[in-house]
Amino acid sequence: QQQVKQSPQSLIVQKGGISIINCAYENTAFDYFPWYQQFPGKGPALLIAIRPDVSEKKEGRFTISFNKSAKQFSLHIMDSQPGDSATYFCAASIGGYQKVTFGIGTKLQVIP
Amino acid sequence: DVKVTQSSRYLVKRTGEKVFLECVQDMDHENMFWYRQDPGLGLRLIYFSYDVKMKEKGDIPEGYSVSREKKERFSLILESASTNQTSMYLCASSVRTNTEAFFGQGTRLTVV
Numbered sequence: 001q002q003q004v005k006q007s008p009q010s011l012i013v014q015k016g017g018i019s020i021i022n023c024a025y026e027n028t029a030f031d032y033f034p035w036y037q038q039f040p041g042k043g044p045a046l047l048i049a050i051r052p053d054v055s056e057k058k059e060g061r062f063t064i065s066f067n068k069s070a071k072q073f074s075l076h077i078m079d080s081q082p083g084d085s086a087t088y089f090c091a092a093s094i095g096g097y098q099k100v101t102f103g104i105g106t107k108l109q110v111i112p
Numbered sequence: 113d114v115k116v117t118q119s120s121r122y123l124v125k126r127t128g129e130k131v132f133l134e135c136v137q138d139m140d141h142e143n144m145f146w147y148r149q150d151p152g153l154g155l156r157l158i159y160f161s162y163d164v165k166m167k168e169k170g171d172i173p174e175g176y177s178v179s180r181e182k183k184e185r186f187s188l189i190l191e192s193a194s195t196n197q198t199s200m201y202l203c204a205s206s207v208r209t210n211t212e213a214f215f216g217q218g219t220r221l222t223v224v
Binding site: 041043102103 | 152160211213
């Protein structure tokens with residue numbers, strides 16, 4: 001049973017385009033929603049995170065949009081660059097980091 | 113910088129062997145975690161520890177055990193390795209009151 005559903009599993013975007021990754025969750029007790037970025041041969045690293053009391057958070061070219069009523073959140077990467085090519089994981093947890101539930105990951109490839 | 117170090121990048125073990133995966137963090141973090149990463153399944157939590165000698169089961173603890181005798185070190189033990197435990201294993205740590213997890217580079221374990 002997947003508590004955090006992530007789509008698509010793979011994504012190819014042209015340089016300069018917008019990359020969009022979507023996630024949905026079931027458990028309304030989740031109160032922290034991080035996104036992790038993983039490059040080949042490396043462990044995941046925190047990219048950006050949001051709490052459900054805000055609908056959007058932006059850090060540079062990365063934006064999280066959050067829809068509490070729909071239980072959905074998404075990552076937008078504006079002006080995508082080849083250096084953004086990585087696997088992205090959405091995640092959710094209750095009360096902080098313990099027992100974080102991850103999505104299945106999205107492999108993003110940004111082509112020149 | 114926080115550093116989480118996993119003792120091996122690659123391991124090949126035989127079915128039935130007892131396998132130890134070691135993880136050390138250098139930032140005095142209270143929480144430590146073991147995940148396995150499989151294509152199409154994302155990151156799944158095996159065990160976590162929030163203090164020395166304390167442990168809690170994650171979502172897929174069967175076939176695994178852990179040990180945390182010192183704050184900086186968290187070991188994952190496969191009592192009798194099986195082929196279905198072939199996977200990428202990721203260790204992570206976090207400060208108790210913080211929500212960001214720091215991951216090691218991963219250990220790719222192959223059980224033959």
